[in-house]
Amino acid sequence: MESSPAAQLKPLDDQEAQDKQSRKKxxxxxxxxxxxxxxxxxxxxxxxxxxxxxxxxxxxxxxxxxxxxxxxxxxxxxxxxxxxxxxxxxxxxxxxxxxxxxxxxxxxxxxxxxxxxxxxxxxxxxxxxxxxxxxxxxxxxxxxxxxxxxxxxxxxxxxxxxxxxxxxxxxxxxxxxxxxxxxxxxxxxxxxxxxxxxxxxxxxxxxxxxxxxxxxxxxxxxxxxxxxxxxxYRMPAPKGSPYTELARVVVAAIRKARDDVSGPLNYYVGDGTVADSGSDGAPSKSLGCVCVASIFLDSTMITASDGTPETTVGDHRPSGWRLCTVQQVEDLKSLIGVLPLWSSGILISVSIGVMIGMVILQALAMDRSLGPRFNIPAGSITVCSLAAFIAATPVFERALFPLWRRATGALPTPLQRVGLGHVVNIAGMVAAALVERRRLGVVSVHHGASEAPGWVTPMSVLWLVIPLGVVGAGEALHFPGNMAFYYQEFPKTLRSTATAMAPLLIALGFYLSTVFVDVVRRVTSWLPENINQGRLDNVYWALAVMATVNFGYFLICVSLYKSRK
Structure with missing residues (x-):
């Protein structure tokens, strides 16, 4: 029985109403x-x-x-x-x-x-x-x-x-x-x-x-x-995670590791289309072990129920966990290619993580009075780094970067900003070591009293603003530069991955900073329970040396990296 015209129009009217309602939100x-x-x-x-x-x-x-x-x-x-x-x-x-x-x-x-x-x-x-x-x-x-x-x-x-x-x-x-x-x-x-x-x-x-x-x-x-x-609120339906696509490429490459891929090769482009190894649609030559995920083996053509040709592998339709498109393979390769540069930022996060933890202990052992009635909370001292980040950002955008453009003819690239962040971070660790060395010098003058638990060094906590400010300025160069680099270099399907790369640096930095401190405690006497009896300045010097070596590693990664653009 045929439906009435009114019944045929009703779904369209409902869809139009839903679209209109969505536009209102x-x-x-x-x-x-x-x-x-x-x-x-x-x-x-x-x-x-x-x-x-x-x-x-x-x-x-x-x-x-x-x-x-x-x-x-x-x-x-x-x-x-x-x-x-x-x-x-x-x-x-x-x-x-x-x-x-x-x-x-x-x-x-x-x-x-x-x-x-x-x-x-x-x-x-x-x-x-x-x-x-x-x-x-x-x-x-x-x-x-x-x-x-x-x-x-x-x-x-x-x-x-x-x-x-x-x-x-x-x-x-x-x-x-x-x-x-x-x-x-x-x-x-x-x-x-x-x-x-x-x-x-x-x-x-x-x-x-x-x-x-x-x-x-x-x-x-x-x-x-x-x-x-x-x-x-508009609430778009989830479209699937790009992480799943990356996992499919890895699984498909592992499953095809033992397949015979000699002779002329065809690569699956998608939508029933293949490209031979000499065409523009083929994957790049790097990381050939990953490229096998898009190789089309034992392909035949059948006709679907609607009369259109449909590509199959053997007697089965292509499986996302057995055969991936060239684009999916290139997405994973772009992620792998960025990893060395990304890894060069881990040590910066480690140094920041160590400093944030230790600077609170330093503040507890310093004069935190600000006037006769107010004491700066020790936990609030780290806000200096955040304030420096906020204050430095417009200074860089309005003053430093325009000067850079006048000198070089172009604004600094994201990687150049990251490199500057490395240098400023090294300076921050040096500043932290010098401030702690000065504090320990004051402690040595009051040697007997400094052994008492809870003894406060007669040195203002405001000295800690110097290293915290320098490190915060370095963060204003390093982390936004990293995020801009990932956003530009990653394909559109991996933009959510790109925005997660910088926070992952921070997370790994805090985790590994605990490992670093634990190693220092086991192999040195620099970090006793009472930091007045330790050598926290040596910890900062060690971080400065490690950051300098890491900067060299960063420069090597930059010289070897081939941009997608």
């Missing part, structure tokens, strides 16, 4: 909801992660170097887990559900943090000042604390990258998307600044209970703002 009306959610999450998560070292020292009586190691592992997790969150979002659920789940998990994390601070049974007895005789936390107490830390990392994994993607999805034009990203970084860094100052001050200077309660309230407000804006 998105746009700048979503910015207040997304920005409000970002601010609450950023200040709570960053403030707590920055101050975790002090929380372990003062409330759980963890030894200083061990506390620095734990804090660096947590910081690394906060930058690594979001990569998994981005993959899950792209492949399965989309941005909004993952962000919603991540925010809810963060709320639960701060409930546990607040309970650890409020309930005496969840932490060891208070001991002032902390010393070797103070009782450590029990396994049960540490289980609750580490559960809160794990929930914080998981929740951040669902929000940190996906919020940027959700915001960009609200706009159809590239110009609006670029403007949104500018606002995204403004709100992100603003939340970090508030977290590293106000939240750290509340937790360490007023009350840990009040500080964690404020974080809980801010995270809950973020959840409310996110839900309130749900009616306005």
């Amino acid at each position: 998105g746009g700048w009306i979503t910015l207040p909801f997304i920005a409000g959610s970002m601010l609450g999450l950023g200040l709570a998560v960053n403030g707590t992660s920055t101050n975790l070292l002090l929380y372990l020292l003062k409330e759980y009586n963890v030894e200083s170097i061990d506390a620095a190691q734990i804090a660096n592992i947590v910081r690394g997790s906060l930058n690594l887990v979001p990569v998994a969150g981005a993959i899950i979002s792209d492949s399965y659920f989309g941005c909004f559900p993952v962000i919603l789940a991540g925010t809810a998990i963060n709320v639960l994390a701060f409930v546990l943090f607040t309970l650890t601070a409020a309930l005496p049974s969840l932490k060891p007895p208070h001991c002032a000042p902390p010393s070797a005789g103070c009782p450590h936390g029990t396994p049960g107490q540490f289980t609750v604390l580490y559960a809160a830390v794990c929930l914080l990392a998981i929740g951040t994994g669902g929000t940190r990258f996906n919020v940027a993607t959700l915001g960009a999805d609200q706009f159809g034009s590239a110009r609006d998307q670029d403007t949104f990203f500018n606002w995204y970084f403004v709100f992100l860094y603003a939340s970090f600044l508030v977290g590293d100052t106000a939240i750290v001050y509340l937790q360490d200077g007023v009350s840990w209970v009040i500080g964690f309660s404020v974080c809980l309230g801010a995270t809950a407000a973020s959840l409310v703002m996110l839900v309130l804006g749900a009616r306005y």
